[in-house]
Amino acid sequence: MGKKKLLTYFLLLSLLLSFHMVSVGQDVRISEKYNQKPLTEILSQLTEKYNVKLAYDPVALSELKYTGKFSNDKIEKVLKAVLKNSGFEYVKINQVYVVKKSVAKIEKKSSFIQGIVRDRISGEALPYASVKVVNDNTGTVTNTDGFFTIQNMTDDSVSIEVSFLGFNPIKTKIARIDNSGSPVVVELDPKLFVISDVEVVKSISKLLALGNNPGEIVLNTRKVGETPSLSGIDVLAPLQLLPGVDGTTESLSGLLVRHSPPDKNLISYDGFTIYHINHLFGAFSSLNSKAIKDVRLYRGGFDARWGGRASSVVEITGKTGNEKKFVVDVGSDQLAGDITVEGPIGKKSSFILSARRAYTDYYRSPQFLNIFESAANDIKILNKSFTVFGTDPSAPSYMFYDANAKYSLKPNSKDVISVSAYVGKDRLNYAQLLSSPFVKELSDWGNSGIGTRWARQWNGKFYHNLTFGLSNFSSDFALYDSTLSKRSAQLFADTVIRDYKTSTNLVDYTLNLNTQFTLSKEFLLEFGLHANIVDDNLFEKYFRSTNGYVFIDTMRQSSFYSQLKTGWLQLTYKTKGLKSLKIGGRLSHHNLTDKYYFEPRVQMVLSPTEKLDLKFSAGLYNQFINRIYLYSTSVKYLWVASDGVNFPVVKSKHFISGISYETKNFTIDIEGYVKETSGLSFVQNKIVRTTNNRFVERSKLYLLDSRALGVDLLLKKTADQFEGWLAYSYSKSFNQSSSLNGGDEYYALDDHLHELKAVTLYRYKRWRLSSAWIYGSPKPWDEIILLPNLTISPDYEKNSSRLTPYHRLDVGISYSAQIFSEGMVEFGLKVFNLYNRNNILARPYSLTDTPISDYLQGKSIISYNDIYGLGRTPTIFFNIRF
Known part of the structure; x- marks a missing residue:
């Protein structure tokens, strides 16, 4: 019996072990x-x-x-x-x-994996998401419509890691398909959401990340409101917190990227170009983050896909709208209110509509008056005690509005059709007629645009994206200023009159065809066609006199019709250890110069290890539509076309090299650059002494070449509840003109040796805290040194004097709470320039109001107008989403 029991126990144990092995x-x-x-x-x-x-x-x-x-x-x-x-x-x-x-002989043939990456919550496709083959150190990125293809797969399935800024990265396994199959859908979630058979890699929501190309940085539009900017929905404000972007201008209309003028930046929104991007004279941008899905900044050295600008590219992709449910988002601060509505239309289409309008023509908050006085620095506001809701006729009547709309249709799994629209406008009506200065200004300016798009992923190898865009920039500006200027120790008052008018109407038509042909796992061929027509009509008149004597009386009226036709080609090669090597170029013909222009481009990213990248890029960049900057006016620019005679084609050479090391929680990125640009134009008032010992101020066009070089450093640390970075730039910027400074090179007005930005974003339970401290070493200003006979002194050197250093601290705090079942409410406070630093942004010069009298009294005939930055400005805001 003992042996039988032992045998029975042994058999039972064997069965249990067998069952366990099968079960696992x-x-x-x-x-x-x-x-x-x-x-x-x-x-x-x-x-x-x-x-x-x-x-x-x-x-x-x-x-x-x-x-x-x-x-x-x-x-x-x-x-x-x-x-x-x-x-x-x-x-x-x-x-x-x-x-x-089964697919006939599929195990013996190389095939591919074709998929699409989407937002699990809204159903929107995610552009430029990273798709990495696990244990292979190879992969790809999704295109504008979220499609991706992994070529030359011999296994039945493959493990991939998919990531997109602001979403939880995941690892999953997908099977290859044949050419007729529908794309595999991979969904990412912006929240911590564990899916069966999917591994969540890391749940960290970042505001910014490095892109896949040299000079590229990506913004998470879901988190831009956490930065301490004047507007919580300003999608471009965080750009000024990046290395290589000047953070001391306090004006997005002056977005300076690696010491290039703002007009040298291409702002591309869903296929059309935006020429004007700001509200309130540059206090914040007119682009609403609630309507935007993806923002990418290419700080230079960009590849052959992009053209028409000589410095940088800001690529903006609008949201297509929630494809699964209706969502309403409402927000407000002391300047404006906004509303966003999005949702599905049937099973195959969706929409989004977002609009914002200012209260400033009805409610004049202290914040508005503070911003207005700083931004519109050439208008003197005498009455500082306007009633908040009153109808004081001497108070500035100013308002702005903007709106974004998009309709998207997906008739099948391969096609995407969309129509996008945008409008942003500012209006100002100001009259001070009760006492000197007597001022009257009436202005209306802004940008509107519409883009249509058809994209199709034909199969695993071929994709096309066809867009047509129409953009219109218009500006009508009229300022009349009559001032009684009393002379010191005298009862006599001089009558100084300024009368300035400008009118601009620019229409831009753009047609783009971009195609991608995947030759193999290693080679991607891209080619496209680009056609651009710009019809520009402008008028300018400036009159200035004292006691009837005219110092300035100029008028310009012109029109341009620019046609640019371009073809481009680019080949990308990648393999293990070489993330990408892009060789390409653009060939363009311009009608006004009747010449062909070739722009070669090259980019290379080496990856010796998974965490380390070595970067290099170089290229030539031409620009045919440029801004002419007009000093000492509210509207400081006019758009003109290069004709090869009065306005040359702007040409720029870029050289960039760098290194980046990135882990899940830490990033260090260093890029050095050299940029040489020729053909820059600007208008400056020149003081001339006439033969009868009088003085006049004449407007003259100058042509410049510029040279900029520097090193940009980004150190970023990320944790579960924290994100912070240090952005440091060491750089120099020079100009050179045969007509200025004796032909010698001199410092540009945007030159400053050091710039440091320290940014922290912290989340504690439902609280969010943020801070941004910005420091910039002194910038140049042009101090004119005259001899007693009012000729230029031999000791004068252009832009040789320096302003005081710039620095300020911005902070923010907010609290969010859940309401209803899925609703969310957030409210908070942001303070711009917390310790109220009195920063001088610029110091332009002009003739004094009474130059003859000043000369006879031995006084300087030149006056300097210090332009100050914004003082301490608090902003209270709230936002509801349900």
Whole structure:
């Protein structure tokens, strides 16, 4: 009996061990005999008896039967035998055996994986998401519509890691498909959401990240409101916190990227160009983050896909709208209110509509008056005690509005059709007629645009994106200023009159065809066509006199019709250790110069390890539509076209090299650059002494060449509740003109040796805290040194004097709470320039109001107008989303 009990216990233990091994799926062994048994019953038995995880269509297998015998055989051998000659095969995905229709000889042919990356919450496609093949150090990025293809796959399935800024990266396994199959959908979630058979890699929401190309930085539009900017929905304000972007201008209309003028930046929004991007004279941008899905800044050295600008590119992709449910978002601060509505239309289309309007023509908050006085620095506001809701006729009547709309249609899994629209306008009506100065200004300016787009992923190898954009920039500005200027120690008052008018109407038509042809796993061929027509009409008149004597009386009226036709080609090669090598170029013909222009480009990113990148780029860049800057006026520029005579084609050479090291929680990025630009134009008032010992101020056009060089450093640390970075730039900027400074090179007005930005974003439970401290070393100003006979002194050197250093601290705090079932409310306070630093941004010069009298009294005939930055400005805001 003892032996029998021992044998019984041994058998029971063996059975338990066998059952355990089967249950964990480590070594399943099958012993069965089948005689014309339906395939569905066999598979069902394998699931129930042997605990094998199977997925199959019982209807498709209902007519199939199998006869055979197995003795201690592995599950793979059993499945292969029972499916032989049935027209079906199996694929193992994450311990699940998926039975599917077989593809003839697929195991012997290289194939591909085609997919699309989407937002799990809204259903929107995610552009430029990273798709990495696990354990291979290779991969790709999604295109503008979220499609991706992994070529030359010989395995039935592959593990990939997918990531996109602001979403939880995941690892998952997907199977390859044939050319006729629909793309595999990979969904990312902006919240911590664990999905079956998917591994969440890291749940960290970042505001910014490095892109895949030299000079590229990506912004998370979901988090731009956490920065302490004047407007919580200003999508471009965080750009000024990046290395290489001047953060001391306090004006997005003056977005300076690596010491190039603002007009040298291309702002591309869903296929059309935006020429004017700001509200309130540059206090914040007119681009609403609630309507924007993706923002990418290319600080220079960009590839052959982009053209028409000589410095940098800001690529903006608008949201397509929530495809799963209706969402309403409402917000407000002391300047404006906004509303956003988005949702599905049927099963295949969606929409988004976002609008914002200022209260400033009805409610004049202290914040508005503070910003207005600083931004419109050439208008003197005498009455500082305007009633908040009153109708004081001497108070500035100013308002702005902007709106974004987009409709998207996806008729099938391969096509995307969309129509996008944008408008941003500012209006000012100001009259001070009760006492000197007597001022009257009436201005209306802004930008509108519309873009249509058709994109199609034809198959795993070919993709096209066709866009047509129409953009219109218009500006009508009229300022009349009559001032009674009393002379010191005298009762006599001089009458000084300024009368300035400008009118601009620019229409831009753009047609773009971009195509991608995946030649193999290593090679991607891109080519495209670009056509651009710009019709520009402008008028300018400036009159200035004292006691009837005219110092300035100029008028310009012109029109331009510019046609640019371009073809471009680019080949990308990548392999293990070489993330990308892009060689390409653009060939353009311009009608006004009747010449062809070739722009070669090259980019290379080496990856010796998974975390380390070595970067290099170089290229030539031409610009045919440029701004002419007009000093000492509210509207400081006019757009003109290069004609090869009065206005040359702006040409720029870029050289960039750098290194970046990036882990999940830490980033260090260093880029050095040299940029040489020729053909820059600007207008400056020149003081001239006439033959009858009088003085006049004449407007003259100067042509410049510029040279900028520097090093940009980014140190960034990220944790679960914290994100912070240091952005440091060491740089120099020079100008050179045969007509200025004796032909010698001199410092540009935007030159400053050091710039440092320290940014912190911290989240504690429902609280969010942020701070940004900005420091800039002194910038130049042009101090005119005259001899007693009012000729230029030999000691004078242009832009040789320096302003005081710039620095300020911005802070923010907010609290968010959940309302209803899925709603969210957020409110908070932001303070711009917390310690109220009195920063001088610029010091332009002009003739004094009474130059003859000043000269006779031995006084300087030149006056300097200090332009100050914004003082301490608090902003209270709230936002509701449901």
